[in-house]
Amino acid sequence: MTMTHTTDILIIGGGIHGASLAFHLAERGVKVTVLERQFIGAGATGRSSGLVRMHYDTDVDSRLAWESFQYFRNWKARVGGECGFTRTGFIQIVAREQEAALRANVEMHQQIGIPAFIITAADVKRLAPSFYTDDFDVAAYEPESGYAMPSDTANALMTAARVRGARLLQGCMVIGVQITGGKVTGVDTDQGTFSAPVVVNCAGARANVVNQLAGVDIPLDTWRHDTMFVLRPPEIGPTHPTVIDFPKELYFRPEGELTLVGLEDGNPLGESPDGDTDHAKKGFTERAIDRLCERVPAMENGRLHSAHGGYDGITPDQHPVLGAAGPEGFYVDCGHSGTGFKTAPAVGRCLAELILDGEAKTVDISPLAPGRFAEGKLIQGNYENIWR
Numbered sequence: 001m002t003m004t005h006t007t008d009i010l011i012i013g014g015g016i017h018g019a020s021l022a023f024h025l026a027e028r029g030v031k032v033t034v035l036e037r038q039f040i041g042a043g044a045t046g047r048s049s050g051l052v053r054m055h056y057d058t059d060v061d062s063r064l065a066w067e068s069f070q071y072f073r074n075w076k077a078r079v080g081g082e083c084g085f086t087r088t089g090f091i092q093i094v095a096r097e098q099e100a101a102l103r104a105n106v107e108m109h110q111q112i113g114i115p116a117f118i119i120t121a122a123d124v125k126r127l128a129p130s131f132y133t134d135d136f137d138v139a140a141y142e143p144e145s146g147y148a149m150p151s152d153t154a155n156a157l158m159t160a161a162r163v164r165g166a167r168l169l170q171g172c173m174v175i176g177v178q179i180t181g182g183k184v185t186g187v188d189t190d191q192g193t194f195s196a197p198v199v200v201n202c203a204g205a206r207a208n209v210v211n212q213l214a215g216v217d218i219p220l221d222t223w224r225h226d227t228m229f230v231l232r233p234p235e236i237g238p239t240h241p242t243v244i245d246f247p248k249e250l251y252f253r254p255e256g257e258l259t260l261v262g263l264e265d266g267n268p269l270g271e272s273p274d275g276d277t278d279h280a281k282k283g284f285t286e287r288a289i290d291r292l293c294e295r296v297p298a299m300e301n302g303r304l305h306s307a308h309g310g311y312d313g314i315t316p317d318q319h320p321v322l323g324a325a326g327p328e329g330f331y332v333d334c335g336h337s338g339t340g341f342k343t344a345p346a347v348g349r350c351l352a353e354l355i356l357d358g359e360a361k362t363v364d365i366s367p368l369a370p371g372r373f374a375e376g377k378l379i380q381g382n383y384e385n386i387w388r
């Protein structure tokens with residue numbers, strides 16, 4: 001016997017974006033159901049490095065990160081449960097030739113209201129005495145920023161959504177999108193049929209497959225990213241700031257006694273998201289250790305703890321796609337291009353506004369609309385695209 005379940009809005013995917021959207025819709029009294037093929041945080045979210053910073057090179061990204069930060073720093077009151085936000089301070093290091101772009105970005109951040117400052121290499125040395133600082137003159141500093149725990153964050157949002165009436169089905173894979181007369185009417189899954197006039201694609205690295213089920217053509221690829229944990233030697237001290245380091249194409253942040261490290265280069269596109277994520281790719285840890293030791297020479301005495309990988313969806317301009325696409329009632333919230341954890345609270349809120357009110361008011365997300373690719377309006381910030 002097959003049953004049809006009816007709801008107001010169906011969300012495909014229980015990552016941080018599906019959970020955030022469910023929370024914001026449920027908060028507004030909408031009957032929402034999340035369909036997740038595995039479990040909450042099974043995709044990119046569960047592998048995310050969880051950096052929470054506002055330093056971006058476009059207005060829309062910085063605003064989404066800043067609005068989201070209001071959640072991270074006040075999580076218990078705003079959402080409930082735990083997101084594990086830890087304030088470490090954030091340093092953005094750039095090469096000398098990128099100094100003008102850095103200054104322009106920090107000025108833009110300050111206009112938004114973000115606590116962001118230009119500091120000298122000597123200031124970086126004062127904040128992090130173990131860092132090598134002779135290859136740059138200035139950096140951006142965000143004293144409030146840090147990192148959060150992505151799985152906890154997604155689970156907290158989903159729990160808060162369920163408390164407000166949302167429904168979650170795990171182990172439920174969407175295999176078809178039903179369309180009648182140009183309008184979405186529901187989805188087919190391996191657990192039966194679900195009817196709703198609105199369906200939102202939050203399927204992460206698999207969003208392209210879901211788009212195809214709805215006949216939607218948006219340029220979306222998969223992006224593979226490896227990270228490792230190293231055990232810090234005691235001479236570095238109990239902690240250090242969170243850092244993005246353009247000259248070394250590296251980022252790192254503390255987590256207890258460990259330091260989490262990722263690289264901006266060597267992130268392959270176009271792989272199946274079913275690839276092995278329990279291990280990093282061959283050669284990754286060697287490259288990452290070399291770069292980390294160039295920035296923090298005392299890490300020579302550290303020890304490799306573990307390494308793993310993850311897959312996200314990526315677009316040609318390395319920015320997400322948010323908004324209506326294809327048949328009436330079909331929306332996309334995907335292509336987060338390796339930086340979509342920290343922006344998820346505000347993105348969920350904006351998309352809820354777009355769906356329910358016809359317009360996002362918290363942040364103008366129209367530059368991220370799906371139509372930009374066909375119109376040739378790709379997003380270009382003050383820096384080069386981060387991933388290679």
Ligand SMILES: Cc1cc2nc3c(=O)[nH]c(=O)nc-3n(C[C@H](O)[C@H](O)[C@H](O)COP(=O)(O)OP(=O)(O)OC[C@H]3O[C@@H](n4cnc5c(N)ncnc54)[C@H](O)[C@@H]3O)c2cc1C
Binds near residue numbers: 043172206227310
């Ligand atoms: C290793 C790594 C490190 C990262 N570090 C950072 C960082 O430091 N800071 C930051 O801001 N961002 C970071 N990111 C990016 C960020 O984690 C992602 O942009 C974000 O988690 C994407 O969330 P999502 O909900 O769109 O996708 P996902 O978390 O991938 O969730 C999509 C969900 O959809 C489900 N799904 C797919 N297809 C179907 C279907 N047909 N039916 C039902 N369910 C389906 C999947 O099982 C999955 O759970 C990182 C990403 C990776 C991989």
